[in-house]
Amino acid sequence: MKTLTQIEKIAFTFLVIVFGFGIYFSNTDTIYFDTVYAKEDGYVEYGTAVFLFFSSLLLLYRFFKLQKFKKPLWKFGILMLALIFLFGTGEEISWGQRIFNVESSEYFLENNAQGETNLHNMVVDGKKVNKIIFSQLLTVILIIYLIIAPLLYRKFEGIKNLANMFAVPIVKWQHTIAFLSCTALIMLMPAERKWELYELAFGVIFFLIFLNPLNKSIYSVNS
Structure with missing residues (x-):
């Protein structure tokens, strides 16, 4: 494993601090953790949205910068990945619903577990989409992407x-280790909203992956 970049050092230090305080508050004052530290529409949740958005912007920047030099499959791959993370950004903040005080439609009020305009909290046949797709399926995808694919x-x-x-950025081992470390640390938090910190780790680490993947040559003109 090569030496960490300066940005990676800063990002990993940031996660250590956030998770350190998370473990402390989660084990000493669960109410404070759930209602202040990792609350709905708090710094942690918005931080996740910011990093997801930055990831999307980075990929879109590379798409527009390099698309005239690249083949269709490369353009398709990077554009789809950018759109997925843009979608994730919107879902994280319920598409700005609470920011702009927009009321949910009757459909979402009836079928969304939190009455919000998003898909990940939808309820289908009594089961939350978040648990089926955004938890179970995402876990499988992460295992394949972070461990098997490299x-x-x-x-x-x-x-x-x-x-x-297809312009798929491949993780470096420091990214895999960081994610596995966050997975282990999250288990030390008994608080209900601990998964907000896990989502933040997801946003930060994936931004680092896209910024400096193992196959960074895919972002060069001649590759």
Whole structure:
């Protein structure tokens, strides 16, 4: 594992501080943790949205900067990834509903667990979409992306070419270790809203991955 960049050092230090206070407050004052530290529409939640948005902007910047030099599959891959993170940004803040004091429609009031205009809190047949898709499915995707994909990328030339062809940024091991460390630390928090910190870690680490992936050459003109 190569030396961390200055941005990675700052970002990882930030996560250590946030999770450190999270563990402390979660174990000493659960009410403060849930209603102040990791509250709805608090700094942690908005921080997640900011990093997701920055990730999307970074990918869009690279798309518009390099698209005239790249093949259709590269453009498709990076654009889809940018749109996914833009969608995640909107979902995180319920598409600005609470910021702009917009009332939910009758459909969302009846079918959304929190009465908000977003998809991840929708309830289908008594089950939250968040639990089915945004938790269980996302867990599988993260395991594949953070652990399996880097191994396959390093071992098989075909996988390497496929990832580069679709502009899929491959994680460095420091990113994987950071995410696994946050996963372990989150288990030390008994508070209900601890997952807000996990989402923040997701936003921060994925921004770092997109900023400086193992295959950063996919963002060069000649690759």
